[in-house]
Amino acid sequence: SQQGEEDPQALSIQEGENATMNCSYKTSINNLQWYRQNSGRGLVHLILIRSNEREKHSGRLRVTLDTSKKSSSLLITASRAADTASYFCATDLQGGSEKLVFGKGTKLTVNP
Amino acid sequence: DTEVTQTPKHLVMGMTNKKSLKCEQHMGHRAMYWYKQKAKKPPELMFVYSYEKLSINESVPSRFSPECPNSSLLNLHLHALQPEDSALYLCASSQSPAGSRYQPQHFGDGTRLSIL
Numbered sequence: 001s002q003q004g005e006e007d008p009q010a011l012s013i014q015e016g017e018n019a020t021m022n023c024s025y026k027t028s029i030n031n032l033q034w035y036r037q038n039s040g041r042g043l044v045h046l047i048l049i050r051s052n053e054r055e056k057h058s059g060r061l062r063v064t065l066d067t068s069k070k071s072s073s074l075l076i077t078a079s080r081a082a083d084t085a086s087y088f089c090a091t092d093l094q095g096g097s098e099k100l101v102f103g104k105g106t107k108l109t110v111n112p
Numbered sequence: 113d114t115e116v117t118q119t120p121k122h123l124v125m126g127m128t129n130k131k132s133l134k135c136e137q138h139m140g141h142r143a144m145y146w147y148k149q150k151a152k153k154p155p156e157l158m159f160v161y162s163y164e165k166l167s168i169n170e171s172v173p174s175r176f177s178p179e180c181p182n183s184s185l186l187n188l189h190l191h192a193l194q195p196e197d198s199a200l201y202l203c204a205s206s207q208s209p210a211g212s213r214y215q216p217q218h219f220g221d222g223t224r225l226s227i228l
Contacts, residue, residue, distance in 0.1 A: 033216060035219075040221075040224075041221050041222075042116070042202055042204075042219035042220050042221045042222055043155065043202070043204075043217075043219040044219070045216035045217065045218065048215075048216055088154055088155075099157055099160070099168065100157070100217060101157075102154035102155050102156075103154060104153070104154055105154055107152075
């Protein structure tokens with residue numbers, strides 16, 4: 001079953017601009033993770049934010065989490081053509097499940 | 113280069129064939145996963161192994177048979193597949209079988225499977 005829903009489904013920007021992707025989920029979580037997938041490749045873990053955290057940074061990435069709204073956002077600043085990829089949020093289920101449930105993903109295109 | 117290695121990268125097989133997908137990791141991770149991903153869709157969990165024991169089977173048809181011979185290896189045996197089984201099959205691992213809580217999963221680049 002699907003837990004996360006990203007929006008927008010597709011985003012096209014120019015190099016140097018910021019890109020913001022949003023994720024909403026349905027049930028209580030322990031953590032929320034963001035992954036990147038380049039075309040034809042596996043997923044790469046970007047950042048994990050725990051349910052008791054509100055914001056986290058990693059390089060050009062900034063993730064926020066609002067558990068009251070069951071939503072998260074991923075901001076990529078000063079985007080580069082190499083950031084072109086699909087981005088997925090993934091949530092576990094509170095209660096100890098080993099499952100990660102992925103959202104539908106946002107396809108980001110950064111034009112040079 | 114990814115730390116999870118999957119072979120083969122591409123596989124074409126007929127509906128009556130038997131083949132196996134292989135996954136290997138040497139990070140000492142004790143949880144390993146199989147996912148199926150259709151084009152333009154998110155990965156869907158198929159199986160989870162914790163300490164070499166099957167802990168989750170997401171109601172996957174029996175034509176997919178997982179095997180974990182040791183803590184570094186994960187296989188997916190395929191038999192009598194259907195055309196709708198054509199997809200990218202991803203293997204992943206995480207450090208502890210205590211679940212994915214607070215732990216990222218490390219993915220291989222997948223096997224692109226086509227069923228004729």
